[in-house]
Amino acid sequence: MTKSNPGNFFEDFAPGQVIAHATPRTLSEADAVLNIALTGSRYALFSADSFAQNCGLPGAPIDPLLVFHTVFGKTVPDISLNAVANLGYAEGRFLTPVYPGDTLNAVSEVLGVKANSNGKTGIVTVRTTGFNQEELPVLTYVRWAMVNKRDANAPTTDSPPQTPAPVVKPPELMLPPALDFSTYDFALAGSVHTFSDYEIGEKIDHVDGITVEEAEHQLATRLYQNTAKVHFDALAQKESRFGKRLIYGGVAISLARALAFNGLANAQLMLAINGGRHVNPLFAGDTVYAWSEVLDKDDLGEAGALRLRLVALKNRSAADFPYKTEAGEYDPAVVLDFDYWCAIPKR
């Protein structure tokens, strides 16, 4: 029997199954710095201890998206090594801030399985939770992926259909208990715009573009210890549908969020991921642009919350907000459709 991990196939998953993922990871200041070098993020809260301390926190927390990628990366060897497609996420909530020195591990529970009619694949839905070294949950989210069957003839039983909530409800959003925006420094944050300045339906072109190199997405994806073959093995990818390495979707999310600083500099702290879809593949050499739309607003007391749609594009300016055709199909330039909640000072 081989000692290499073949990964789980569709018929290996059953509702209720709990999988503890390997390789706990201590995140450090170095992860935060590499995150800046890899994305160009300029949000002050994750860039300067003094800024974070002025917001009531003990120091600069780890960017929630870096927490997400780290937790997600751990699940790959067990959940999606044999996945054909990562279909989306939902019900993502950041529960406890993560600081340099914290060690994360991840556990997934299988929520549902549904075989496809082609007999070759099926859809697996899991809830993944990341924990810190004190066993406090730091992040939980639902994800579904299309996974290959090992044996097309293996019998399978569909579980009752799962319908993730379309949006995390404001009462479920967790602000860090110590968060205090009363002396927030708007000049250092880089924008004067507060909660009340944003209107539902408002769209923002983030203007700047960023071209991605193979070395960059590989460094990022390895930083997350996500070793999915499609991102790294150019030789094997020559035989694939695209003929080349595919950029991990999380890289697109982080690049788009970094670009979103230009227009959303105060919307620093991601609180929830309502949904996310990787609509088209992103490749090295592509240039990423992004725009945002304010979908909703909610007053959380200490801070406001904006519900934002973040759309990442490849090789096309965001100036005219490309999204979907009248027929409801995504513009071919759209690579990411990401829906999240973010805290923002109220002034």
Add this chain to the structure above:
Amino acid sequence: MTKSNPGNFFEDFAPGQVIAHATPRTLSEADAVLNIALTGSRYALFSADSFAQNCGLPGAPIDPLLVFHTVFGKTVPDISLNAVANLGYAEGRFLTPVYPGDTLNAVSEVLGVKANSNGKTGIVTVRTTGFNQEELPVLTYVRWAMVNKRDANAPTTDSPPQTPAPVVKPPELMLPPALDFSTYDFALAGSVHTFSDYEIGEKIDHVDGITVEEAEHQLATRLYQNTAKVHFDALAQKESRFGKRLIYGGVAISLARALAFNGLANAQLMLAINGGRHVNPLFAGDTVYAWSEVLDKDDLGEAGALRLRLVALKNRSAADFPYKTEAGEYDPAVVLDFDYWCAIPKR
């Protein structure tokens, strides 16, 4: 009104104007390590805590050029987002050593404005100062850039001409108060050559060459949170004069200084930037070589100071010290002409 930052145009600047730049940044050991990985720097003082402690310092300080790039990066969104060219710097002085854990922010004062006769651009001169979390100035320098006008017809008033000092005078050089070279370890530093071994007029070929990749300069420039579009957006740059991404000039400075280890290993601590000009553009795929000339010497008591011209070249060996033609024009291989003071042990 857009919430994206359009940047300041020439007519937005006025002498005496003070601009507090966004995104304070806590520099950490990770920045020091990434600086090594990005440049190949081997100066012992910035590489080993024990070496720095033996020189009287609490630990390895952050490389002054990394401090410069970090401070410079903060000014970009306010000063040079609409710049056509970064014309030069002068009067740069490193005032307080920066250590891992220090948080830097930056403030600029407009010293002068001068419209160009074409009506489309003008020259803006600013003094930028970087501060640490104790509000101590860590670095101050003057910079001038050619900036686009928003409206060619906007009236402008030139300020009295500014003439930066051609050189920082030795009494203005600040050695770290605790600096003590009395037990300096020349073997660990990598060279036996001290202050007295260098003669004014001496030229040194730094021999080695280093080829720059797109991913490398992008990582470095994002590390400095310098998001000038010309360095990152290959698609937009296709329409530019060069047709491709331009490498941030600071990358050329740091690569050349790292190469200068081979011949100047004891000239570790940069004290001042007398002047710097990016003479020709550097692109990914170019190979950088460098040579130095000793322009002046001064005995600072605890240490000697060398005034050095650092010339970076692209795609041409430094063995014959290419610089200027007889007509006074730069050799087309020269990318950087950089004039600085550096401390060196006297033995």
Add this chain to the structure above:
Amino acid sequence: MTKSNPGNFFEDFAPGQVIAHATPRTLSEADAVLNIALTGSRYALFSADSFAQNCGLPGAPIDPLLVFHTVFGKTVPDISLNAVANLGYAEGRFLTPVYPGDTLNAVSEVLGVKANSNGKTGIVTVRTTGFNQEELPVLTYVRWAMVNKRDANAPTTDSPPQTPAPVVKPPELMLPPALDFSTYDFALAGSVHTFSDYEIGEKIDHVDGITVEEAEHQLATRLYQNTAKVHFDALAQKESRFGKRLIYGGVAISLARALAFNGLANAQLMLAINGGRHVNPLFAGDTVYAWSEVLDKDDLGEAGALRLRLVALKNRSAADFPYKTEAGEYDPAVVLDFDYWCAIPKR
């Protein structure tokens, strides 16, 4: 006289000569994190403080291969600046674990010299030892390289032939004194396979492949402060035999060891390097695969030890374990033949 380092030539070496190498280096969490980003390593012991603490250690140690590359890098300017080929290593032993904050320096002793009959080169054998800031040896190994003569006519005297031991004997393997695998967490480590599960002669295909980019190997090699020209100067390399930059052999070792996680996840702690040969050159754009063979086993008491052959390949799957032809020649796909001891829990 030039102040640039011309490096030592064959006739500069004499048996008994001791060389203290330059540039001590404080390794930090950032080095550990960059090591993960550059290699994709997932061994839990070097990834999470909590995992290491559960194994009796004060925190996650620095990956022994990163220690090796750091120590090796320091020797390059003195030993192999004028080397034609790095022929191999042997008798490598990791003596004291290295933790973030430790500062390493390196000293080499020349063991032997042997001129080649062509008069142009000779073989230099050195023993290099890395020390931490407490002057404790952390690593010692023997290395031999073919080095150019400065002057083909210079007379040389061969020393008595050196024959490094073919393998480090188990009693010479040093487990960290505090190491305690009694509560080892196999789920977090990512594999159920323990000492007793591996059989001598067993071969493991590590399945995954990783394509290397120029920016990646340059970043890694600069991180190690190894500035050998062949890895960085594309212009000079155009005139070389290969016409392009050569990837530092240590990069191949670390990539192969990272791939070996898939099948050897519990063989985390490298104890000794019995031998290593870089059989064929690796270039940017190549895809690395790896397989291992269990060569020997030994019970060290607190842990088991596996002696493993790690074979790295380029651009060819490891599924059929390519190694040598019947005539004893290496398969052209083999880039690395590496023989080492590794600790593994006994359960």
